Amino acid sequence: MHGTELSELDARIAGCRACPRLVTWREEVARTKRAAFADQTYWGRPVPGFGPADASLLIVGLAPAAHGGNRTGRMFTGDRSGDVLYEALYDVGLASQKTALRADDGLELSGVRVTSPVHCAPPANKPSPLERDTCRPWLVQELQLLRPSLRAVVVLGAFGWQAALPAFAEAGWTVPRPRPAFAHGARLTLQPQAVTPEPDTAQAPAGPLELFGCFHVSQRNTFTGRLTPEMLRDVLHTAGQAAGLPTREPCPGGGRT
Numbered sequence: 001m002h003g004t005e006l007s008e009l010d011a012r013i014a015g016c017r018a019c020p021r022l023v024t025w026r027e028e029v030a031r032t033k034r035a036a037f038a039d040q041t042y043w044g045r046p047v048p049g050f051g052p053a054d055a056s057l058l059i060v061g062l063a064p065a066a067h068g069g070n071r072t073g074r075m076f077t078g079d080r081s082g083d084v085l086y087e088a089l090y091d092v093g094l095a096s097q098k099t100a101l102r103a104d105d106g107l108e109l110s111g112v113r114v115t116s117p118v119h120c121a122p123p124a125n126k127p128s129p130l131e132r133d134t135c136r137p138w139l140v141q142e143l144q145l146l147r148p149s150l151r152a153v154v155v156l157g158a159f160g161w162q163a164a165l166p167a168f169a170e171a172g173w174t175v176p177r178p179r180p181a182f183a184h185g186a187r188l189t190l191q192p193q194a195v196t197p198e199p200d201t202a203q204a205p206a207g208p209l210e211l212f213g214c215f216h217v218s219q220r221n222t223f224t225g226r227l228t229p230e231m232l233r234d235v236l237h238t239a240g241q242a243a244g245l246p247t248r249e250p251c252p253g254g255g256r257t
Contacts, residue, residue, distance in 0.1 A: 051113030
């Protein structure tokens with residue numbers, strides 16, 4: 001049942017036109033295209049989450065890239081940030097392949113779902129606070145549908161962290177006050193609320209949620225070495241274990257043991 005509901009949610013997300021600036025930008029990019037992709041048809045719509053409906057680990061990014069997810073229609077697919085993320089997931093045993101080139105490339109995630117607090121590609125990769133807040137109900141609904149199986153979340157970057165914490169509270173977990181600051185390697189446990197905000201929409205959380213902070217897999221972070229492959233694999237491996245997923249210990253130099 002949850003799989004059907006999540007598919008219906010994904011379809012509604014893909015049809016959203018709530019933010020005029022984002023609608024204009026994503027459609028303009030889809031028309032003009034990048035020269036390297038001139039022969040391709042861009043998705044040009046909001047990009048829904050990607051992964052199984054019974055995921056126990058959720059990865060929360062920022063927003064789709066203009067020529068990545070906005071082109072391919074799948075989260076972190078078709079850009080260098082996605083290359084880094086999915087290779088790391090493969091290395092720890094949570095993805096079926098290292099690459100994510102297009103939506104029909106056969107990539108499957110094991111117990112992991114990938115989403116973002118803003119589903120449209122924003123100009124300069126910077127959604128406004130209003131756009132972030134307008135998009136939040138989609139993340140809340142996604143969390144509500146995932147919460148029977150969800151055990152851990154990795155949030156990529158400070159923007160995602162700030163956007164996700166209110167969504168966790170609305171979806172049925174207790175977020176400490178003052179809200180915890182973002183940091184790479186941050187870890188905290190969110191306890192389920194005694195009474196869920198909307199008990200008629202989904203089941204109550206089955207238990208605590210382990211929340212992890214990780215620098216975003218942006219080119220700026222990975223090219224400068226602020227986020228190394230080893231750092232990313234370490235967070236994903238730890239989060240996978242917290243989620244109860246079978247993970248592989250990656251080799252120190254990369255890849256699997």
